[in-house]
Amino acid sequence: MTDSVPCPDARLDSHDALAGALARAGLARDIRAMRPMADTGLAHTHVWLSRDAIDWVARLPKQSQMGLPADENLAYQAACFARASQSGHAPALHAVLPPGPELPRGGLLVSAIRGRPARLPDDLPAIAEALAAIHGLEVLTAADRPPLHAPADPWRAMREEVARQAEWLGHAGLSREARARIEGELANLPKHLPTGPGMAPCLISFDAHPGNFLITDSGRAVLVDLEKCRYGLPGFDLAHATLYTSTTWDLNSCAVLSPEEVADFYRRWRRGGGPASDTTALLACRRAMWLWSLTWCAKWRTQHRRNRDTDASGEDWSAELSDDALLAHVRDRVDHYLSPAVIDRVGDELDELRVDLGD
Template identity: 65%
Template structure:
């Protein structure tokens, strides 16, 4: 399918005019993800980007999905390392899932390992923010570790439908059994929950900007650190692939800890908590792979309401890439590789 249909682009054009938003032209951006189409909005002065949802990864109906994403941008941008939100286009007949209009960031894709310090600083800008009194609509579970474990367990139900070899299924279950039931230091912060390196742009002044915000919540910062530096994240995006050494991962964690030291009232997570979060994030990724493996051949949701992993929504080359990564991460050698790294990191930190 094309990157963005002419009908969908025209619908955005008409909606922008109806909203009396001034702009000069629209440029569809490459289809690189499973959740949104993106259109660069050329304006006189500051350009914007339109984020047009294909689905909701939070499994929310269109209006709630937009409100949730708007809150993600509004809160995260206070740290200075994410785009600002400019406007929300509500769902309509021509744009059934609506759109968000956010600040356009000019920058290059992150390169690892050299951009890890800048990314660590960007994450700290999120995690240092004071907790607000009113946290909805963002998720804010009273027990953030238990919420993460429950989310992994919910996705793990797809392991049986993913048609995995029995040895792989058993090996993943063994890792699931290693998740601790409780954590001693589990202080929640604002987190992105989707910080793989492909979601960062590096500006000319060396600042890392996290551009894709959809799943923010109040949870454990170790999840973001893991999602940035795990093998299943650093090798996901073709344009920023890297296999980090143990020393590079340790340096990334220590840079974040140093940046967090400027928030003296915040208790930093223990090594045990960081490792537990890393294991949980890895298992979240593996169980997501199983879920996608089981669901991506389903037909597109005609009502366009919540979560939808149909391959019909995304460019075939992107689907081929995702399929390749899913099969790779669900292979026994890669599972053993990440398991070994977890053990070494426990000692190194």
């Protein structure tokens, strides 16, 4: 559990800080209780708000994973929830708490979802259905897509993002074998993907690992963590939902999937209405998402040692912003994923999946 939220001078008690911000916004009247939730993520503190009507969850940013100033970060996340919730598989947005003296990075108020963590592989069909619904939403015109990231060439944008993160490989204390393997995989990423079905951008989560889903009593999968949505290729989400580096990240949903289970997940997504997509393109997206995860691990291993950003603006992976148990878990996962044996394991799985998913 955590009851704190970062601020320029110290960590304020989230109860008092949030109560002040809610009162300032005129939203405190029907809130009966506030309960800090477990500190399970590096980007937000969460507080459950019991209300006379539908309960809310307050999402209080520790940082901006998109590297945005506080106001822009809130606008970006608000757009994520407003758009993805139209699928029926994401919480609704109710209010935005602007940055202020109590909450330097502000916060969002979204519908509270009562559900349990995903259990793999049993809940993979529900997750596939949720992603198909999000990917199937009507795509806005280019002029209406901001503030969400909407690159003209999503594949090129992904390659560039991975390359920027890869600059941290030399600073992360990797073994020679691990670095050589990762750099070899990076060099083999195709510069272009085949044109054809499924290459038009759609709304994607870009953070669809199983730990970000809750399963309701009716069996519906709800994606509750939305801050990195963009208009891109659905293959990135499908990869993030089923890669070894995703399914073993969260303690509550930890599982190792077989290539056959992963292939079945892709097929279920297609049957659930996911955009028709070329298998070669889907697997290229899977490799790119894996490399994004590995290079992020290298980046985090280096940057979490820094002092927190006292300006409370932009990206900040400082260990000062999260509790010790969460940090120990992240260190363990990062070290595991950057080990040569695990890198080889995921690379071999990609080759097996190419056979299992072959059309």
